[in-house]
Amino acid sequence: EIVLTxxxxxxxxxxxxxxxxxxxxxxxxxxxxxxxxQQKPGQAPRLLIYAASTRATGIPDRFSGSGSGTDFTLTIxxxxxxxxxxxxxxxxxxxxxxxxxxxxxxx
Amino acid sequence: QVQLVQSxxxxxxxxxxVKVSCEASGYPFISYGIxxxxxxxxxxLEWMGWISGYHGNTQYAKRxxxxxTMTTDTSTxxxxxxxxxxxxxxxxxxxxxxxxxxxxxxxxxxxxxxVSS
Numbered sequence: 088e089i090v091l092t093x094x095x096x097x098x099x100x101x102x103x104x105x106x107x108x109x110x111x112x113x114x115x116x117x118x119x120x121x122x123x124x125q126q127k128p129g130q131a132p133r134l135l136i137y138a139a140s141t142r143a144t145g146i147p148d149r150f151s152g153s154g155s156g157t158d159f160t161l162t163i164x165x166x167x168x169x170x171x172x173x174x175x176x177x178x179x180x181x182x183x184x185x186x187x188x189x190x191x192x193x194x
Numbered sequence: 195q196v197q198l199v200q201s202x203x204x205x206x207x208x209x210x211x212v213k214v215s216c217e218a219s220g221y222p223f224i225s226y227g228i229x230x231x232x233x234x235x236x237x238x239l240e241w242m243g244w245i246s247g248y249h250g251n252t253q254y255a256k257r258x259x260x261x262x263t264m265t266t267d268t269s270t271x272x273x274x275x276x277x278x279x280x281x282x283x284x285x286x287x288x289x290x291x292x293x294x295x296x297x298x299x300x301x302x303x304x305x306x307x308x309v310s311s
Contacts (some may be wrong), residue, residue, distance in 0.1 A: 134297060
């Protein structure tokens with residue numbers, strides 16, 4: 088089973104700053120099967136990125152994804168107040184699994 | 195618009211079973227699957243499995259096999275999650291979501307299941 092590790096656990100930033108979130112897989116995975124979700128307190132997750140770098144419908148272009156092999160990155164170019172949330176990566180191969188999440192909070 | 199509406203919160207005793215429903219609208223139900231994901235209080239997301247809206251084929255997370263059953267009723271566009279032998283660590287918010295090729299693109303509002311004696 089593929090295990091996903093996310094870092095850092097918490098990222099404290101100010102609005103307008105750039106956020107860089109990491110997701111590492113325990114073995115090489117196809118970028119086709121890597122997604123990112125955003126979750127705010129008390130809400131269901133929201134799909135942000137799939138196939139490692141494709142934004143889902145309605146997702147602003149300040150969100151971008153990259154990576155391949157075992158290392159993947161979600162970048163938020165300039166944090167807006169509504170972007171402070173928890174972000175999960177997901178591998179959706181044969182046995183889907185989520186990473187433990189990175190919390191982006193206000194510095 | 196796509197909507198997934200889940201049943202109300204439940205409180206169950208250890209050893210009991212719970213059945214959560216998820217009514218879909220705004221898209222052809224049989225063209226997509228339904229996935230179930232749960233989240234224990236203060237914890238991350240756990241994928242539980244999915245069911246095809248067309249065939250009814252299922253795939254369950256290995257750690258839940260034997261305790262979980264997912265079903266659908268295509269006449270009402272409703273999916274169901276049944277979890278048996280409840281334990282305290284099954285206390286969580288249970289989410290359903292529209293599932294295609296591994297992705298969940300629309301989510302229900304969540305159903306809190308509390309297991310307590």
